[in-house]
Amino acid sequence: MCGIAGFIDPSGRTPAEAYSKIAEGMAQALNHRGPDDRGTWLDVERGVALAHARLSILDTSLHGHQPMVSSSERFVLVYNGEVYNFQDLKKEIESRRGSRGEGVQWRSHSDTEVVLEAFEEWGVEPALEKFVGMFSLALWDRREKILHLVRDRLGIKPLYYGWQGGVFVFGSELSPFKRLPNFEGAINRNALALFLRHNYVPSPYSIYQGVHKLLPGSRLELKFPIARDLPQPRRYWSAQDVAKSGAANPLSAGPEEAMERWDDLLRDAVRLRMISDVPLGAFLSGGIDSSTVVAVMQQISDRPVKTFSIGFVEEEYNEAQFAAQVAERLKTDHTELYVRPKDALDVIPRLPSLYDEPFADSSQIPTFLVSELARGQVTVSLSGDGGDELLGGYNRYNLGASIWSRASLIPQALRRAGARLLTSTSPETWNKCFRPIRSFLPKSFRFTNPGDKLHKLAGVLSARDASDFYQLLVSFWLNPSTVVLQSKEPPTPLTEVGLCADIPGFSQPAMLMDALTYLPDDILTKVDRASMGVGLEARVPLLDHRLFEFAWRLPWEMKQRNGQSKWPLRQTLYKHVPKELIERPKMGFGVPIDQWLKGPLKDWAEALLDESRLKREGFFDPAPIRKTWEDHLSGKRNWQYHLWGVLMFQAWNEQQKP
Numbered sequence: 001m002c003g004i005a006g007f008i009d010p011s012g013r014t015p016a017e018a019y020s021k022i023a024e025g026m027a028q029a030l031n032h033r034g035p036d037d038r039g040t041w042l043d044v045e046r047g048v049a050l051a052h053a054r055l056s057i058l059d060t061s062l063h064g065h066q067p068m069v070s071s072s073e074r075f076v077l078v079y080n081g082e083v084y085n086f087q088d089l090k091k092e093i094e095s096r097r098g099s100r101g102e103g104v105q106w107r108s109h110s111d112t113e114v115v116l117e118a119f120e121e122w123g124v125e126p127a128l129e130k131f132v133g134m135f136s137l138a139l140w141d142r143r144e145k146i147l148h149l150v151r152d153r154l155g156i157k158p159l160y161y162g163w164q165g166g167v168f169v170f171g172s173e174l175s176p177f178k179r180l181p182n183f184e185g186a187i188n189r190n191a192l193a194l195f196l197r198h199n200y201v202p203s204p205y206s207i208y209q210g211v212h213k214l215l216p217g218s219r220l221e222l223k224f225p226i227a228r229d230l231p232q233p234r235r236y237w238s239a240q241d242v243a244k245s246g247a248a249n250p251l252s253a254g255p256e257e258a259m260e261r262w263d264d265l266l267r268d269a270v271r272l273r274m275i276s277d278v279p280l281g282a283f284l285s286g287g288i289d290s291s292t293v294v295a296v297m298q299q300i301s302d303r304p305v306k307t308f309s310i311g312f313v314e315e316e317y318n319e320a321q322f323a324a325q326v327a328e329r330l331k332t333d334h335t336e337l338y339v340r341p342k343d344a345l346d347v348i349p350r351l352p353s354l355y356d357e358p359f360a361d362s363s364q365i366p367t368f369l370v371s372e373l374a375r376g377q378v379t380v381s382l383s384g385d386g387g388d389e390l391l392g393g394y395n396r397y398n399l400g401a402s403i404w405s406r407a408s409l410i411p412q413a414l415r416r417a418g419a420r421l422l423t424s425t426s427p428e429t430w431n432k433c434f435r436p437i438r439s440f441l442p443k444s445f446r447f448t449n450p451g452d453k454l455h456k457l458a459g460v461l462s463a464r465d466a467s468d469f470y471q472l473l474v475s476f477w478l479n480p481s482t483v484v485l486q487s488k489e490p491p492t493p494l495t496e497v498g499l500c501a502d503i504p505g506f507s508q509p510a511m512l513m514d515a516l517t518y519l520p521d522d523i524l525t526k527v528d529r530a531s532m533g534v535g536l537e538a539r540v541p542l543l544d545h546r547l548f549e550f551a552w553r554l555p556w557e558m559k560q561r562n563g564q565s566k567w568p569l570r571q572t573l574y575k576h577v578p579k580e581l582i583e584r585p586k587m588g589f590g591v592p593i594d595q596w597l598k599g600p601l602k603d604w605a606e607a608l609l610d611e612s613r614l615k616r617e618g619f620f621d622p623a624p625i626r627k628t629w630e631d632h633l634s635g636k637r638n639w640q641y642h643l644w645g646v647l648m649f650q651a652w653n654e655q656q657k658p
Helices: 018-029 086-099 111-122 124-130 175-179 189-198 239-248 255-272 288-300 320-330 341-355 364-375 387-391 395-407 412-423 427-440 450-460 466-473 507-516 518-532 545-553 567-574 593-598 602-608 611-617 622-634 640-656
Strands: 002-008 037-043 048-054 075-083 133-141 146-151 160-164 167-171 211-213 218-223 280-283 306-312 333-339 380-382 537-539
Touching: 002 018, 002 075, 002 133, 018 037, 018 048, 018 175, 048 075, 048 133, 075 111, 086 111, 111 124, 111 133, 124 146, 124 218, 167 175, 189 518, 189 640, 239 507, 239 545, 255 288, 255 545, 255 567, 280 288, 280 364, 288 320, 288 380, 288 387, 288 567, 306 320, 306 364, 320 333, 333 341, 333 364, 341 364, 341 518, 341 640, 364 518, 387 507, 387 518, 387 545, 387 567, 395 466, 395 507, 412 450, 427 450, 450 466, 466 507, 507 518, 518 537, 593 602, 593 622, 593 640, 602 622, 602 640, 611 622, 622 640
Parallel strands: 280 306, 280 380, 306 333, 380 537
Antiparallel strands: 002 048, 002 167, 037 048, 075 133, 133 146, 146 218, 160 167, 160 211
16 A cells, blocks of 8 residues: 655656656655655656655565566556455466466565566556456556556545646645646635535546546556647446446346355455555454454454454444444454544544545544554554445435335425425424334434434435435535535536436445445545555455445345345354344444534634635635524534535635645
């Protein structure tokens, strides 16, 4: 796990003596991602500079140093991530070259060298199709004078690119871009509107004009000399194609055979991600996903797996006791930390630099804290992220399907009238109404704040169709262009016409939309920045692309069976942990932002949301923001998520000022 960056100046205006200083500055900006080693590679004649910051995981010696040059000296690579099946690829390369009477003189035991030689052996795209792993990389072809930028299939590792001041630049994060002398950094107001809707900036956009995120499963090929109008990235793997193919060709096997195949794939995915030359552990929340990963790890391991969890004194946010029970059952070497409010609050000033771009999923705070806890003992930690998107685990999939199947039968005008009726009663009053009957409701309907859910439902009842309904269901500010001045929301994968054609029902299309947007741009971004902020490599075995492809071939009734979601994961877990330790209402991994905004964060938030300040800075219309803030403080509405988005942008923007 590392950080990569680089630039190409096709104009030749950058002085030759400046290349080294800029490249070294880029590597230094990524030091948190790779504190063990830094390196640069320059071709001043072509205007090319590559930079790398290394977190040593495989072959911790200097033989794994990057940028790395291939044996033929044709390719130069900077690479972030891991290709877990590198040992099998290594043997295959040796066999192929041996059959041609060629030897292989390996200089290291790293996967980086195998990745380079795989490109030499098969070419770029055929090699990518063989990789099992998470990665973003830049490959400079010295012979053909082509720069290849590549991102892994599901977007586990980040990669930004674009033009700044006449220079083409790329990097794992945005911080290296700021080392360019002519960095422009103009705010993309349209992307800011998208940010208020989603609380993250969705790919392919970034917060800066002219800078993009490479979409998951894509590669960008830039031929020298690079033209200002960049070519469109090309997909070498598509979650959309996988989903459509899986829906059209469902698995014909019965549940028992399907589970055998699932267990084999899961075990191999976990086994590959346990290969490490440094201490390794796992995050354990006590939920189904992380508990399953840890159970399989412990089955494979010959020693207790190190597991980590954090707890909160606020009962509705605390899962630590469940994690401890699972850890005891699995006999892991468990470490837990109960976080005081001050511990969590102390993280907030670090968030703008940690995430490098406005990001407002409040679970970023506990994710950072558990990463920091784990880093005290290990350098690699496995995570259970991805299970919900893989196997239909979110409550909103079934709830949305239930609501839309009924709502779509009602004329839109009547739905709007129903929305007005729902919002005529405050969320607090709805909450009071639900408390006496909560224990009688199905588990999937036992929400902590049902009043807020009903008000959100009211906001989405005016949807035109199922796709529109789902986008509104996962939105925060429903009309962000009226809040962000001089903005217009650009299209995203969620607004793509025909995105979910040929995928039946509501829940599975919703899963696909999450896999394309929410998963890479929220969940995986959160984990990447939080873990890399403390120099920890987080690995996500449930997002092995082979598992993803297999899961999409499972019929819906094998993902949700007997009223339970994530049925395959549960069946694996039940072999190791009693059901009663797992069967409980799903909890989010969050913190009490709603309470903190009325208490210890009130003065901080008030300063950022000051009306005169909002007017002076000119990004937001102050009126709706001030109204939302006042409603939240009075208890009239719980607007924590809407406000957190605005606050995270304000805090980030404040940090950008010289």
